[in-house]
Amino acid sequence: MGHVTFFGVVTFVFRHSAGCTGNAISSPHRCILVPSFEIKGKNSMPKMYRTKLAAMVKNFPRYASANQPPNGEIRSYIESAGHTCELRDAGEFQSPADVVNLVSEHPKFEAALAIHLFKAGRLLMDIEIPFGVIFGGTDINEDVKVEQKRVVMEQVLLKARFAVAFTDKLKEEAELFLVSQSSKIYVQPQGIQTDVTEKFCWTEFLRSSGVRTEHVDELRVFLLVCGLRRVKDPLYLVEVFSKWHCENLLNVLVIIGPKIDPVLTAEVETVVKRTAGVFLAQERCQQELHAAMKRCFAVVNSSVSEGMSAAILEAMDLGVPVLARNIPGNAAVVQHEVTGLLYSSPQEFVRQSQRLLSDHELRERVVRNGKLYVEEHHGVKQERETYQRLVDTLH
DSSP states (O other): BBBEEEEEEEEEEEEEOTOOOTTTOOOOOOOOOBSSOOOOOOOOOOOOOOBBEEEBBBBGGGGGOOOSHHHHHHHHHHTTTTTTEEEGGGGGGHHHHHHHHTSSSSSSSEEEEEEEETTGGGGGGTSSSOOEEEEEHHHHHHHGGGGGHHHHHHHHHHOSSSSEEHHHHHHHHHHHOOOOGGEEEOOOOOOOOOOOOOOOHHHHHHHTTTOSOGGGGGGGEEEEOOOGGGGTTTTTTTTHHHHHHHHHHHEEHHHHHOOOOHHHHHHHHHHHSTTTTTTEEEEOOOHHHHHHHSSSSSEEEEOOSSOOOHHEEEEEEHTTOOEEEHHHHHHTTTOOOTTTTEEHHHHHHHHHHHHHHOOHHHHHHHHHHHHHHHHHHHHHHHHHHHHHHHHOOOO
16 A cells, blocks of 8 residues: 655645555555645555555644644545554645655655645655645635735646536636646535534633623524634624624624634634624633534634535534625535525624514524434435545556
């Protein structure tokens, strides 16, 4: 078997494990998974093709990032097929030369997988082993607008064995802005699987976030799940929400996620301290995050750009209403008034929230349809089979 590595937002690299000989059919693979931000079955592959894979990821803990691929799950898919997988942070590498040195280690890596066409993919341009890429979202939605980045991404896509887009829309955008490589771009939605810990205290969670009230059960908690970075725009709703909170003290907004951008984090902390009704929670493990999501009134997304928000899909799976900013990535999974509610301004967010509070039939409908949508379109089984099949081409 071999080893695979991921680079960029997420890169996996596989390579043969120690003791493996050239044609040893049963030898295991080693895989590296690498995130570029600090912070997320059955064996269907021929044994002779198992490799060591290195993977680089942009965001490490999946729960902390609302739009990144399920790093841990992709890694498990690869390893369940017999490969060894190593996850690495792309931020560790200063240049493509550093990655060349990494994949040349003994035992050598045999393949790589990167998440994010620019941040991760650019690091793979000088390696001689085959690799694939997974679009992150901001690469296709934002980075393509910068000519220098677009040229680099075209070169990465040309060299890659395959590319994965979460939605048809993302694939269409890639084909529109980059050199046509339609035949190598596959569409695979994120597979969603939620896990709620039983050892979770809602009251303690709110208290530790700064919420002080004796009427915890009466609160309507809107939970904004996002890493603290500009593209997530965590302060987008703060001013208007605070005014709404002052009209009804039971409505509160809690922001939760990892502190990715130090400058923005400091700004958010300062604003939250002086803003009534808005709170900043410490990041939690995925099971605790899911427990908090399940207890909140609604999960909120305020991003400027998304590939596919895992937080939105997880909320749907947990039976929690979703209020998402009306951007292409969100509109691809949230059908307004069917699987969730979309808004285009802070003022519209408040209006849609008020509807959710007063219209119980609407709330029940979006919850029911959202859960059905995730069950029908975001199954883990199909995702696992897709990645195992694609990694099989990296030999």
